[in-house]
Amino acid sequence: MSAGDSNPAATPTPCEDIQGDGRWMSLHNRFVSDSKDKEPDVLFVGDSLVQLMHQFGVWRELFSPLHALNFGIGGDATQHVLWRLSNGELDNISPKVVVLWVGTNNHGHSAEQICGGLLAIVQVVKNKLPNARILVLGILPRGKLPNPLRERNTQVNHLVAEAVSSLPHASFFSVDPGFVHCNGSISHQDMYDYLHLTPQAYQAVCQPLHAHLKSMLDKPAEI
Amino acid sequence: MSSDEPSPAALPEPVEDVHGDGRWMSQHTRFVQECKDAEPDVLFVGDSMIQLMRHHDIWRDLFSPLHALNFGIGGDTTCNVLWRLQNGELDNIKPKVVVLWVGTNNHQHSAEQVAEGVLAVARLLTSRLPRAKVIIMGLLPRGERPNPLREKNAAVNALLRARLPRPGPVLLLDAGAGLLAPDGSLSQRDMFDYLHLTAAGYAAVSKPLSDLLLQILEETPEEKRAPPVWAPPPPPGASLTAGAEEEECRRAHCVVVKLAWNLNDVLCFSPMSAVVPYAEQCESDG
Numbered sequence: 001m002s003a004g005d006s007n008p009a010a011t012p013t014p015c016e017d018i019q020g021d022g023r024w025m026s027l028h029n030r031f032v033s034d035s036k037d038k039e040p041d042v043l044f045v046g047d048s049l050v051q052l053m054h055q056f057g058v059w060r061e062l063f064s065p066l067h068a069l070n071f072g073i074g075g076d077a078t079q080h081v082l083w084r085l086s087n088g089e090l091d092n093i094s095p096k097v098v099v100l101w102v103g104t105n106n107h108g109h110s111a112e113q114i115c116g117g118l119l120a121i122v123q124v125v126k127n128k129l130p131n132a133r134i135l136v137l138g139i140l141p142r143g144k145l146p147n148p149l150r151e152r153n154t155q156v157n158h159l160v161a162e163a164v165s166s167l168p169h170a171s172f173f174s175v176d177p178g179f180v181h182c183n184g185s186i187s188h189q190d191m192y193d194y195l196h197l198t199p200q201a202y203q204a205v206c207q208p209l210h211a212h213l214k215s216m217l218d219k220p221a222e223i
Numbered sequence: 224m225s226s227d228e229p230s231p232a233a234l235p236e237p238v239e240d241v242h243g244d245g246r247w248m249s250q251h252t253r254f255v256q257e258c259k260d261a262e263p264d265v266l267f268v269g270d271s272m273i274q275l276m277r278h279h280d281i282w283r284d285l286f287s288p289l290h291a292l293n294f295g296i297g298g299d300t301t302c303n304v305l306w307r308l309q310n311g312e313l314d315n316i317k318p319k320v321v322v323l324w325v326g327t328n329n330h331q332h333s334a335e336q337v338a339e340g341v342l343a344v345a346r347l348l349t350s351r352l353p354r355a356k357v358i359i360m361g362l363l364p365r366g367e368r369p370n371p372l373r374e375k376n377a378a379v380n381a382l383l384r385a386r387l388p389r390p391g392p393v394l395l396l397d398a399g400a401g402l403l404a405p406d407g408s409l410s411q412r413d414m415f416d417y418l419h420l421t422a423a424g425y426a427a428v429s430k431p432l433s434d435l436l437l438q439i440l441e442e443t444p445e446e447k448r449a450p451p452v453w454a455p456p457p458p459p460g461a462s463l464t465a466g467a468e469e470e471e472c473r474r475a476h477c478v479v480v481k482l483a484w485n486l487n488d489v490l491c492f493s494p495m496s497a498v499v500p501y502a503e504q505c506e507s508d509g
Contacts, residue, residue: 018330019330019372020366020370020371020372021365021366021367021370021371021372021373021417021418022366022367022368022370023365023366023367023416023417023418026366026367026368026417027416027417030411051415051416054415055415055421055422056278073416074416107241107242142244142246143244143245143246143249144244144245144246144249145245145249147243147244147245148243148244149242149243149244150244188250188253192274192277192278193246193250193274193296193297194244194246194249194250195244195246196297198278199278
């Protein structure tokens with residue numbers, strides 16, 4: 001299904017340098033350069049939830065030992081990640097697993113469109129890295145109390161989980177340890193701004209993810 | 224004060240909930256609640272530069288022991304910080320020092336307007352907390368290589384340096400020079416996205432701040448001083464550095480801090496060294 005033109009979330013789009021310091025392109029260029037120099041077994045790609053993982057001890061403890069690279073950029077939506085992966089960030093590397101975590105910043109897009117964007121990314125990864133497996137992480141709830149974005153993110157996760165279940169090279173993995181409490185609230189001890197994770201929340205997310213990645217890396221891919 | 228219209232960066236404004244999850248207001252409400260319960264000696268307020276400090280070792284090691292509160296919100300402009308401080312985030316607390324770090328997100332405003340916005344926040348703080356000192360953190364360079372936003376942030380810092388009353392309770396601490404390589408580039412080791420600091424970047428910037436805070440907190444609180452006289456904005460076309468040169472240390476990696484209560488001594492901080500008197504540190508300068 002080609003939805004590229006009619007789905008903005010699935011149309012590769014670079015980030016425009018509105019502010020004037022070219023930081024997004026600087027980061028993209030650095031990632032392209034990393035791809036030339038490094039040989040990761042695991043590639044993490046996505047938005048700030050990926051990017052900030054790299055800033056805390058959890059990265060060094062759990063993912064550096066797996067020979068992982070981090071291509072996260074804060075603020076990115078699916079169409080930005082799609083552009084980056086189509087423009088050099090997957091060249092010259094052959095990771096065994098690509099971890100994809102993006103979608104919460106797709107403001108104005110419907111759950112269906114965001115799902116389409118994620119599937120478009122899965123397709124690009126499959127085209128460029130035919131031997132890699134793709135792990136699509138569920139997008140987390142956000143906001144202190146129930147709100148429309150929580151519903152949207154939950155719906156995206158349902159749609160994506162169903163869509164990749166028939167794909168041999170991709171799978172869906174939920175990393176939500178239960179951030180939403182019984183009264184519907186999210187604690188600032190887990191998400192200090194009700195979106196981004198504290199170091200303790202990253203531990204809760206990354207321990208199971210690390211275990212799952214290890215099991216994927218230890219097992220050869222099923223044909 | 225200038226009789227012109229106030230700078231748009233000095234007009235209080237909450238952040239509109241465009242995404243639909245009300246996160247900004249949730250954070251503000253939480254900070255107002257914290258004011259009811261806590262008795263901080265130091266209040267940190269500003270944008271993500273303040274907010275992200277909270278999650279690195281420097282907070283636990285250097286600032287938490289000072290009984291500090293962190294009221295940083297990522298993306299905030301001077302307008303947003305002004306609104307928050309006017310709407311509950313200063314109620315019931317009497318910190319001895321406020322650390323203010325804001326201005327880099329004021330994309331709609333000129334350097335002149337941003338400086339006036341930062342000064343408006345400082346004025347609000349000194350009027351609500353007459354016995355407190357305020358440390359304004361200079362805006363850091365941003366972007367991998369020289370670009371217009373670097374010039375703008377440097378211009379804001381120069382304007383602040385020129386307009387802060389001397390002597391006065393408001394100080395400027397500029398820790399940015401030490402982050403630039405000789406070729407003018409910023410390293411991802413200090414700023415992972417050429418804007419936000421890594422743990423290493425925070426460690427470098429926090430040392431002079433921590434030294435200054437300790438010095439202030441050791442001072443006796445009984446201090447009578449005349450109310451600050453705020454310098455008016457210079458007329459259009461005037462030199463940005465007028466009046467600032469005598470205070471400025473041109474040695475690389477230096478930050479200049481003016482301690483108003485210490486006989487007008489000017490202390491020179493290098494991010495890596497201890498505090499030494501100006502004459503000793505900089506006598507080799509031309």
